Amino acid sequence: MTRVVIAALTYAALGCSLEGAPLVAAQDADAIRHRIRDLGIVVGSYPPGPLNAITDVGGVKVGHTTLISGEGPLNPGIGPVRTGVTVIIPREDVWHNKVPAGSFVLNGTGEMTGLAWVAESGFLEYPVALTNTLNVPRVANGIMDWMIARYPDIGITDDTLTPVVAECDDGRLNDIQGRHVSERDVVRALDQASSGAVIEGSVGAGTGMVSYGFKGGIGSASRRLSEKENGYTIGVLVNANHGRRPELVVSGVPVGKLYDTDTPVAQSVHPGMSEGSIIIVIATDAPLDGRQLSRLAKRAALGLARTGSTARHGSGDFILAFSTANVIPHYPQTPTFALTHLADTHLNPLIAATVEATEEAVLNALTMATTVVGRDDRRVEAISLTRLRALIEPRTEQR
Incomplete structure (x- = not known):
């Protein structure tokens, strides 16, 4: 069996436009995909940053390694x-x-490792990784390999580390028992991470994900506040593997309920009827502390809700937020150090921007994903952009 490894950085690095489909092994990769804003569907009122991605926050990098191989019946472990x-x-x-x-944590049927230390310390000190459920230990090993190679004193004369690895279940399309993401794949993604435009859809951790009964995966978006509101940027990245088809809402329109009216889908086998999960990562350059960032993380749940999610019993909805505005030193040389701190009374614009960017990131995951055929020839279709436009435009024009 041939194993195809695609180390995906950004659209720019691959020579693709923002409007083009990412180079992943989806079955309809020739179909042109567009982000939700490029379809004329504008989410919220705050403007996006230049890339409309989490990498609009200075210094933030994103990398993917995508693994695609084999076809036909599931052979567990293979x-x-x-x-x-x-x-x-x-x-x-x-x-x-x-x-x-x-x-x-909106609903905890899932895992994001390392959150106990984030809550205790109020800081993040290593990269964040997203992958599938059974691959968490190997991905954590990959993070540790990468960190130890750069900081060889870890665990000897320096602290140890507890990697932050978040999971979603891609077993509907993937041989999840195989735990095919290796430590080397993680190191490759980290080494090739870039601050450019983020590839979205059926890529990296999102390769085998299903959201609202459509092909899901990675989505990103950003918002930039006005200079009057201090000009801060909020960026969001999601791995969308959540939601049921009838629940999907786009720009206030019940797209999920309307989408299948012409061609009903048997709900017993509908991929949108599972519980699913979503991972949301928020970055900002606003000077917030851990307490304020936890407050911001809670508000991302409102952006998720705007797309129709109800965070069901079996859903894993984990949200992490960090700020690049301040530096918390590893071993401070003095008993005290200074941090800039935004007053809580000035949080409201950041809260609204977080809600908007989260909603748009989820929708970008759907509109950028490409149809994928996985194990047992299961085919999960990408949402039809033509159908989506047809459902949205008449209703938005009536408002």
Whole structure:
């Protein structure tokens, strides 16, 4: 069986336009995909940053490794493989220059490792990785390999580390028992991470994901506040593997309920009827502490809700937020150090921007994803952009 490894950085690095489809092994990769804003559907009122991605926050890098191989019946431990890893690096040398961080768990049927230390310390000190559920230990090993190679004193004369690895279940399309993401795949994604435009859809950790009964995966978006509101940037990246088809809402329109009216889908086998999960990572250059970042993480749940999610019993909805504005030193040389701190009374614009960017990131995951055929020839269709436009435009014009 041939194993195809695609180390995906950014659209620019691959020579693709923002409007083009990412180079992943989806079955309809020739179909042109567009981000939700490029379809004329504008989410919220704040403007996006130049890339409309989490990498609009200075210093943040994103990398993917996408693994695709095999076809036909599931052979547990062998394939077919439709999976990968996505990494987010908050800043250069984050080990010595830690970033304030906070988190929120909307529904905990899932895992994001390392959150206990984030909650206790109020900071993040290594990259974040997203992958599938059974691959968490190997991906954590990959993070540790990468960190130890750069900081060889870890665990000897320096602290140890507890990697932050978040998972979603891609077993509907992928041989998840195979745990095919290796430590080397994680290191490759980290080494090739870039601050450019983020590839979205069926890539990296999003390769085997399903959202609202459509092909899901990686999505990103950003918002930039006005100079009057201090000009801060909020960036969001999601791995969307959540939601049921009838629940999907786009720009206030119940797209999920309307989408299949012409061609009903048997709900018993509908891929949108599983519980699913979503991972949301928020970055900002606003000077917030861990407590404030946890408050911001909670508000991302409102952006998720705007797309129709109800965070069901079986859903894993984990949200992590960090700020690049301050540096928390690894081993301070003095008993005190100074941090800039935004007053809580000035949080409201950041809260609104977080809600908007989260909603748009989820929608970008759907509109940029490409149809994928996985194990047992299961085919999960990407949402039809033509159908989506037809459902949205008449209703938005009536408002």
